[in-house]
Amino acid sequence: MITKQEIAVLLEQVFDPEVPVLTVQDLGIVRDIIIVNDEVEIVISPTYSGCPAMHMIAAQIKVELLSHGIEKVKVTEQLSPAWTTDWMTESGKQKLELYGIAPPQYKLNKLPGDKEVVPCPQCKSTNTQLVSQYGSTACKALYKCNQCLEPFDYFKCH
Amino acid sequence: MKTLIDYILHLADNSFINGHRLSEWCGHGPALEVDMALSNISLDELGAARSFYQYAASIEGNGKTEDSYPSFRDVREFRNVLLVELPNGNFADTMARSFYFDAFQFHFYTALQQSSDKQIAAIAEKSLKEVTYHLKFSSEWVVRLGDGTDESKQKMQTAINQFWEYTGELFSMSETEQDMLKQGIAIDVSLLKDDWEKTVADTLAEATLRYPMHIEGGWFQSGGKTGIHTEYMGFILAEVQYMQKTYPGCEW
Known part of the structure; x- marks a missing residue:
């Protein structure tokens, strides 16, 4: 059974495609990690509404977790409170x-x-x-x- | 539910058409920095529109997606105000149109954060941060061109006068807005007029431009909120929709 902390560590390997030195954790866009049975939901806040990197980031999160054997991953968006x-x-x-x-x-x-x-x-x-x-x-x-x-x-x- | 969707589409269409008009500057800006700024602002607006379209689709269900609304509705189904669909004209024209609309969106989103609809309030909160930059950008250009050379001043003044008759619609309540206001979902846009006029007057004063007083109390164009658009709207949709209408549902 994977823990929130372990997933948080994996997310340190997911980088912003526009600013490739920053991870999603550095950016502070990961709002929550919810684990129900074998399903993982990552809640992220978009930086800017139209930021084309957000779509890419969601895909990269799924790929990263999949490469560690976590198959059921859902990435959802939370707008409020707005990212800062x-x-x-x-x-x-x-x-x-x-x-x-x-x-x-x-x-x-x-x-x-x-x-x-x-x-x-x-x-x-x-x-x-x-x-x-x-x-x-x-x-x-x-x-x-x-x-x-x-x-x-x-x-x-x- | 139909009225709620209609209201959300009004919010979405405003941002979508404004964003589309600004995107037409991509590759044509008077300087590289301006080109990039307009593209970024356009992207913010498309992002906000997308959030609203996604929300409308989630309520309507029935196979609707965020793409259904911008790609497959016809002119009369769009609910954006006339101001945002007007052609870009010269750079001063675009800055005048943007300035009027950015100032409106700034006060509008500030108030809309109080919507009883949580998702609408969240999109408003998010967009307000971005619109604050948009307003700063367009205001600075109004001042720079207004308080610039004789020619730039004349062009900026002409632009400010020319779009004035399209600003009244921003503050008139449609039936949809009145219905939604009763439920606490919409805000009363007529109450934003004083704040908007102050923002506009302050910037025009700094720009040494005349506030378009001579038309004040005069006649305003309207119709966009109920789907009665200018002749420009059809051309915009032809550009926006030709791909999806030729190859429905195509993705890449």
Whole structure:
């Protein structure tokens, strides 16, 4: 009989296809793991409504569990409470930065309005500037560093 | 149940058609960053529409899926407001249309979180976070173009004036909405008008643009909520539906 904890460990092997250094656990999208007899239900919260990665993530969760002999898996969506970057793990944020994406800098209730300071993930300078609210995906904004002149993505607080 | 489905489809169609119009900018944006932003906003809107369509299908049953509604209904069955189906025009036109609609959706979803229908409230809560960014994006462009060069200012003002007559419908209650309001499922959109006007007036002031006062109290276009659409709607559906109508049920 498999336990919730064992499944949680397996989910550490399921990565976000858009940001392949983050696992679903790092993202904080796994809301619940429900085991009834030999059936497993994984409840996830979508990051953004139209995020094309969610479909892929659900498929990857099934494949990962199947490869460990768990055949009856259902992935369901829970919209409320809405996912927030506050649920992202600290180790997830560190991995993001090493990968070259500035991690969310603030908790939602501590957002400084338009005065967000976003350090460059390359040279760590705080002399950076917003280029566009939307980057390569809905969850990211596009910044540039005025110090090292590199552009970079910022995983925005949401 | 039929009225509830009708109400959910109204919410879904608003986002779906708005998202489709914005997706037409993909590959045509005035700058790469704008192109990506509009595609991302479009995707958010399609995502919200999808949640509503899925919910409608789960209530209706009868073999309906999330794809049944956008792919197989005809013009008169769509319940979106006229504003979102209007052509993109130039970039200022799209920003004016988006700004009016984003400001509406912002106040609308804020209120809809109180719906007695748990799923509708959940979709509203989720979408509100995204619409907050949409409004920020379109407002910033209204300000940048309005307070820009003589030419950009003139184009932005023309756009703001031109879509005005389509904003009245946002705040008029259809029979479906009135029925759903009695059950606590819908919200009273007429109560959102003051907040919306303030949002619009504040941004237009910052943009040094004139609030379209001269048409205030004037006549507004309406019809979308009951399926009476502009001539543009048929062209949108021809584009959206041709594949499913040629090969019904095809998947890839």
